Amino acid sequence: MTPFPFSKSPVNDLPQASPYFVSNFGYWSEVSNYKDAGVQFLTEFVRHCHLTKEASILEVGSGLGGGLVYWKQHFAPKLLSAINLPGEQSNFAKHLWNENDVKVKPFLEGGWEQIKTLPSNFYDYVFAVDCAYHFDPLVDFYKEAYRVLKPEGKLVFNMFHYEKDTKHTFPFILKLFYMPPNQISTVDKTKLQLQQMGFLIEHELDWTTPVIKGFIQYSQYLKLSLRIFGSILDKLTNSFQLSYHYYVVKKVSKL
Known part of the structure; x- marks a missing residue:
């Protein structure tokens, strides 16, 4: 649930610094x-999963591509792969990777x-930054x-959760944020x-305050469309009693 899940608008609408263009909260x-x-x-995303150098990383939902640039420059992975929807973000990411000599193979x-x-x-790692709740x-x-x-x-991802296991009125509203209600x-x-x-x-950490509440507060200083988005996000999380969590889970033998 980012403000721009399918476009490169964050490049211009949010204060960003090359080459770490991102679209997380x-x-x-x-x-x-x-x-x-x-x-x-x-x-923070990689600190808790103890990302090591020379690792192989698959990012599912690579967005604008800045995450892979950041991890490449700081951790020198031996392999980077990515999956992302075709469109503006993927086109931007391909240019960004090329400009920064970041090889992503394969990019699907x-x-x-x-x-x-x-x-x-x-x-070694599968990352899903601010996107798994769309799947x-x-x-x-x-x-x-x-x-x-x-x-x-290790699989590392973020997820929205209901605070209580109850039925909610008008669950279809979540679809406006590309969140399938039956997946929450x-x-x-989980x-x-x-x-x-x-x-x-x-690790399972509640990131509601440092991420969601932080973004909502900051959105009030942005352009009108993002102020509206922040206000709707605030009402949505309160009405549905949603919290936002970070996970690191390790592959072991199946039970």
């Missing part, structure tokens, strides 16, 4: 502008389902991430689902 801890918050999100333009074409037991069916994404990961490999569940259900697949939960 930002991580708002001791920072006051999106240029810093967007990059801090990338830092399509939905997350393209992961099914990739080999099993191949990647449907989500359980199939988890299964495919498990399949392509090496033993002890509670933390406990953790159980992942564990039953063979994942070990290393």
Whole structure:
């Protein structure tokens, strides 16, 4: 649920610094502008999964491409692969990678389902930055991430959750944010689902305050369209009692 899931608008509408162009919500801890918050999100995202140098990384939902540039420059991975929907963001990302000598192989333009074409037991990390809550069916994404990961490999992603396991009025409103209502569940259900697949939960952190509330507060200083988006996001998370979480799960043997 980013303001611009299918366009390169964040490049111009949010204060960004080349080459780390991103479209996440930002991580708002001791920072006051999106240029810093967007990059801090990338830092926090890999800090808890202990990203190592010379690793193989698959990013599903690579967006504007800045995340892969950042990880390439700071961690020197031996392989970068990515999947992203075709369109403005992917076109921008390809130019960005070329300009910064970042090799992404393969780069698959399509939905997350393209992961099914990739080999099993191949990647050290699968990243899904601010996008897994768009995937449907989500359980199939988890299964495919498990399949392509090496033993002890890690899936790292963000997810919105209902605070309580109750039915909500007008769930179709979530679709306006490209969130399939039937894919949103509670933390406990998600953790159980992942564990039953063979994942070990290393980290599950509530990032609602530093990410979502931080972005909502900052959006009030942006252009009108983003102020409106921030206001709607605030009402949506409150009405549906949504929280926003960060996960690091490791592939172990299935039960």
